[in-house]
Structures are given as C-alpha cells and as structure tokens.
Amino acid sequence: MKRLLILTGALFLYAFASNAQVILTPKNGSLAPPPKTTAVKKQKNRFNYDKSVAKANTAATNTNTHMSKTAELLSSTGKAAKGLVKSVGSLIPGNKEKSSDEKVTRVTIRGITFAKLDKLNKDIDRCRGVHESTMKFSSSKGVITVKHSGTTEKLLKQMEKKSKDIFTEDNVIASNEGSISIKLKQGN
DSSP states (O other): OHHHHHHHHHHHHHHHHHTOOOEEOTTTOOEEOOOOOOHHHHHHHHHHHHHHHHHHHHHHHHHHHHHHHHHHHHHHHHHHHHHHHHHHHTTSTTOOOOOTTOEEEEEEEESOOHHHHHHHHHHHHTSTTEEEEEEEEETTEEEEEEEESSOHHHHHHHHHHHTTTTOOGGGEEEEETTEEEEEOOTTO
8 A cells, every 4th residue: 555655656746747847958057937838738738647647546446456356365365275274284193173162171289290290291181182281380289271172070081091100090189170189199
C-alpha cells in the first residue's frame, strides 16, 4: 500500500513537472517568463494531466487487485501446507497431536529425587494419549502437569506400567479426576 501511494505521488509530480512553464534561457542562464500559450495548448496540457492521473488510478487499482489475489493465494497455500504437515506429522512415531477432549492432571510426588522425577516425567511423556508433560521440583517434592486425553485413572495405570522401578500402586495416596498423589518411601 505504501508503494502504491509513493507511485501515485511520483506520477503526479512527473505530470506536474512536465507541464511546468518556466524555461531557462541559454544566453545568460536566468529564468525567462513562460512563453505565451494559446488556449489550445493549455487544453492539451490539461488533457495530458488528466490522462496521467487516469493511468495512475488504473495502475493503482490493478496493483490492489493483484495484491488481493496474491494474499488469497498465500492464505490458501498456507492452509494446505498446514494440513499437509498435520497429516505427515501423524505418521511419525511419537508425534502427539492434541485432541479436543484434552484434560490436565497434576501428579504430585513426595520423597523423590530430581533424577527419578526426570525419569518419571519422560516415562509419562511416552504414555499413550499424553500430549505434553512438564515438571517442577523443589526439595524432595515434584509436580508433573500432564495434558492428556482419556481419564486420570487410565493415565495412572499407564504410569504404573512404564515406571515400575520408581513407584507401585502401593505408593499412590490419592487419585481423583485431575490429580494424583504419590508418596515414595525413603528407600525408593
């Protein structure tokens, strides 16, 4: 749009300058008064100016039309590319796509080391239906926030299968929809 305004302005200045009536005389280099013109010449200059403005308007309209069509083409190409990436991404093992029934479960673990929390987080991330998991740790307490599909109970069962070396069902203190509490013994 900026270029269009600059182009229109430049075209206007060109048309205006080409119709200037000041002439430099070759003898002394001073400005001479404009020559006397007839009504016909004035009418011709006005016609040329109007013609230049009409050309500029036509060029601006054509540019705007082309820009609109280009924007539409880019938009449709972007949508098609996004769909392609989504369909190809689903073929890659481990690529997790968010579903519309995404739930969040907060897993709190007491008596855990950072190394075990990190391993548990990786194990949870590999569970079926898990879209994302993030962890926080502070002095023997860890919290893992899990975005997943399905129920919290199904998530807990998968966690137990994947992380047998970290906890068992005996370590689970509470399990409600959206939260799981686990307490590890000092020897774990």
